[in-house]
Amino acid sequence: MSQLAPLILVVEDTKDIQVLVAMLLKHAGYRTLMTDKGIDAINLVREHQPAAVLLDLNIPSLPGWEVARLLEQEYPSIPIIAMTGQVSLPSHVEKLVPKATRVLIKPFEPPMLLQYLAEVLGPLALSSGHA
Numbered sequence: 001m002s003q004l005a006p007l008i009l010v011v012e013d014t015k016d017i018q019v020l021v022a023m024l025l026k027h028a029g030y031r032t033l034m035t036d037k038g039i040d041a042i043n044l045v046r047e048h049q050p051a052a053v054l055l056d057l058n059i060p061s062l063p064g065w066e067v068a069r070l071l072e073q074e075y076p077s078i079p080i081i082a083m084t085g086q087v088s089l090p091s092h093v094e095k096l097v098p099k100a101t102r103v104l105i106k107p108f109e110p111p112m113l114l115q116y117l118a119e120v121l122g123p124l125a126l127s128s129g130h131a
Contacts, residue, residue, distance in 0.1 A: 006051035006124050007031045008117070011041040011067065012083065013059045017106070021054060024110050029126040030117075038062030045071055045078065051124050052117060054104075057084040068101055079120035081113075 008025050012018040013036040022032045033048060035041050039062050045053065053071065057064035068080050080101045102116045118125040 005029050005031050005126060006121060007033065007048060009041060009044055009048070009050040009053045010034045011038070011053065011059060011064065012036060012056045014056075017056075017083075021113070024113065025117075028114055038064065038067040041067050042070060042074075045075055049075070050078065052079045052081065052120055054081050054083060054113075057082050058086075072101075081116050081120060083108075 008030045010018055010021050010025070010032055012021065012034070015036070018034050018036065022034055025032050033044050033050065035044060036059065038059050041053065041055065042062075044050075055064045055068055057068075059067075064082065064084075068082060071078060071080060082101050082103045083106055084103065085106045102120060104113060104116060
């Protein structure tokens with residue numbers, strides 16, 4: 001029986017970015033879930049316990065930094081890669097983002113996202129020959 005590919009939750013409110021990231025991850029061999037809302041992200045993590053979460057910090061209603069804080073409290077072993085269009089985060093937000101979180105500045109190159117995933121997933125990461 002083969003092991004399932006790691007599941008990655010993509011939380012992004014810009015549909016084009018959401019679709020592109022999901023396509024990149026699927027092409028690399030990962031399974032994906034997608035949402036554009038913070039509260040849905042929390043519920044999806046509770047239901048599916050993904051290997052990692054790619055989280056836009058600027059999503060509406062429940063902000064990404066708040067989602068990250070709640071997920072870190074409830075699921076400290078699930079790594080979060082924060083995505084933002086801001087070159088530097090305001091200091092009050094930087095303090096609220098979990099220490100384990102990597103921050104990916106948009107726009108980003110696809111290899112950078114895959115590298116960050118490999119770093120946070122460790123042995124669970126897929127090699128580039130695994131598509």
